[in-house]
Amino acid sequence: MSRLFICKNIVLEHTLLNGAVLVDPDGKVEKVIEADEICFVKNTRKILLGNDFLMAGIVDSHVHINEPGRTEWEGFESATKAAAAGGITTICDMPLNSIPPTTNVENLLVKAHAARDIIHVDVAFWGGVVPDNTDAFYGLIKAGVVGFKCFMCPSGVKEFECLNESQLDLAMKKLKGSNAPLAIHAELAICEPCTGNPQKYETFLKSRPEEMEIEAVKKIIEIGLKYDKIMLHIVHVSSAKTAKLIKDARLKGLRITSETCHHYLTLCSQEIPDRATQYKCCPPIRNRENREDLWLAFKEKQIDMVVSDHSPSTPDLKLLSPDDENFGDYMKAWGGIASLQFGLSLFWTGAKQRGFTFFHINKYMSRATSVLVGLHGSKGRIQENYDADFVVWDPHAICTINESDIYHKNKANPYMGREVLGKVLKTYVRGDLVYDSESKSKFMKSPKGKLLLDIDL
Ligand SMILES: NC(=O)N[C@H]1NC(=O)NC1=O
Numbered sequence: 001m002s003r004l005f006i007c008k009n010i011v012l013e014h015t016l017l018n019g020a021v022l023v024d025p026d027g028k029v030e031k032v033i034e035a036d037e038i039c040f041v042k043n044t045r046k047i048l049l050g051n052d053f054l055m056a057g058i059v060d061s062h063v064h065i066n067e068p069g070r071t072e073w074e075g076f077e078s079a080t081k082a083a084a085a086g087g088i089t090t091i092c093d094m095p096l097n098s099i100p101p102t103t104n105v106e107n108l109l110v111k112a113h114a115a116r117d118i119i120h121v122d123v124a125f126w127g128g129v130v131p132d133n134t135d136a137f138y139g140l141i142k143a144g145v146v147g148f149k150c151f152m153c154p155s156g157v158k159e160f161e162c163l164n165e166s167q168l169d170l171a172m173k174k175l176k177g178s179n180a181p182l183a184i185h186a187e188l189a190i191c192e193p194c195t196g197n198p199q200k201y202e203t204f205l206k207s208r209p210e211e212m213e214i215e216a217v218k219k220i221i222e223i224g225l226k227y228d229k230i231m232l233h234i235v236h237v238s239s240a241k242t243a244k245l246i247k248d249a250r251l252k253g254l255r256i257t258s259e260t261c262h263h264y265l266t267l268c269s270q271e272i273p274d275r276a277t278q279y280k281c282c283p284p285i286r287n288r289e290n291r292e293d294l295w296l297a298f299k300e301k302q303i304d305m306v307v308s309d310h311s312p313s314t315p316d317l318k319l320l321s322p323d324d325e326n327f328g329d330y331m332k333a334w335g336g337i338a339s340l341q342f343g344l345s346l347f348w349t350g351a352k353q354r355g356f357t358f359f360h361i362n363k364y365m366s367r368a369t370s371v372l373v374g375l376h377g378s379k380g381r382i383q384e385n386y387d388a389d390f391v392v393w394d395p396h397a398i399c400t401i402n403e404s405d406i407y408h409k410n411k412a413n414p415y416m417g418r419e420v421l422g423k424v425l426k427t428y429v430r431g432d433l434v435y436d437s438e439s440k441s442k443f444m445k446s447p448k449g450k451l452l453l454d455i456d457l
């Protein structure tokens with residue numbers, strides 16, 4: 001049966017509409033209509049959303065799910081529940097931290113089989129580039145990966161080796177003209193050895209200065225400019241200076257985009273306590289001034305989107321226990337922040353204070369990310385023929401991030417106890433309810449997510 005979502009605040013690209021969204025039985029948007037046309041629509045199930053806000057579901061193009069192999073860090077079921085509870089309707093899984101990594105079709109199938117039947121939102125996959133797998137690119141593209149990801153410095157896991165300059169050059173050469181973007185972790189290992197107290201955040205920050213990112217991006221641009229049709233994407237930009245370089249390269253004709261993460265926009269180094277390794281990620285969270293410059297970089301069109309880079313691990317690897325001999329050692333702890341579920345509230349809290357609107361949330365968290373991963377024909381907008389992926393939320397609600405409300409497998413995160421603006425009430429994937437904050441069970445018994453791949457399993 002068709003469904004009619006009636007709502008006073010429907011967030012479209014540039015307008016807030018008092019009206020309704022008609023969704024066909026296949027879960028596609030049939031029509032967006034104004035309030036005075038509602039009475040003409042017959043034979044539908046009406047879903048009354050009143051004064052809540054109805055927005056396109058969030059597309060988080062940067063998530064590490066880690067199953068199989070490191071499922072105790074994060075798995076498809078827990079990650080997609082957290083996503084649904086955060087208003088995210090599509091996540092794109094990064095190729096590393098799982099064993100095997102997504103570096104050939106065989107491995108992709110292993111991951112897809114692990115995910116099948118247990119996902120509460122849609123899941124797409126990035127392929128990985130490691131030093132010797134260019135022969136696997138074609139098969140991975142045919143199977144439907146959304147693009148490729150590589151590292152320019154050690155990734156943190158031994159199965160996913162980083163590329164040197166000539167290997168990066170080769171990857172670009174092979175991918176040019178393919179429509180598959182190459183997403184790059186841009187840090188060059190040019191830093192000095194760490195001295196100082198490893199339990200102080202400042203010590204870690206000094207060991208990974210922004211020059212590592214700046215030099216890496218300069219190198220990427222230099223190589224990229226040799227290849228006409230390569231699509232490049234710089235993941236988790238932490239430094240506002242890097243963001244500017246990326247925009248300048250785009251003005252020179254390079255097809256290059258950038259993302260930043262909620263942690264760089266919300267947190268700052270001055271506020272990070274000693275031994276608080278739940279704040280550790282790479283590149284590191286930088287100072288307050290840089291954080292403000294990152295917000296400005298959106299206004300200057302230097303940053304295109306914002307994602308979670310959700311990359312949790314178990315608490316032992318985060319060295320979070322006072323009983324651990326390396327307790328709170330920033331240099332030794334796992335680098336990666338768990339935040340998948342909080343993206344909408346974190347971004348909105350910071351964005352509203354700085355004069356951004358609902359339309360920017362849609363732009364940076366749904367539309368731009370959908371374009372990056374080639375899903376812009378079906379995801380990221382409330383529009384005819386698009387999937388009816390929706391988040392229903394209250395942008396005025398003030399909530400506290402509590403451990404009991406978190407669905408990530410590993411709950412340690414830098415936001416515990418923080419007050420944020422915005423509460424997700426309900427999430428729909430292809431017209432079906434997948435999360436309901438009011439219900440006892442919150443999630444559906446039979447998960448409704450789909451694998452966004454071009455192969456049959
Ligand atoms: N391996 C992995 O997930 N690394 C991620 N963690 C992080 O903080 N930055 C990354 O690239």
Ligand SMILES: [Zn+2]
Nearest residue numbers: 185235236282
């Ligand atoms: Zn990375």
Ligand SMILES: [Zn+2]
Nearest residue numbers: 064094309311
């Ligand atoms: Zn990542």
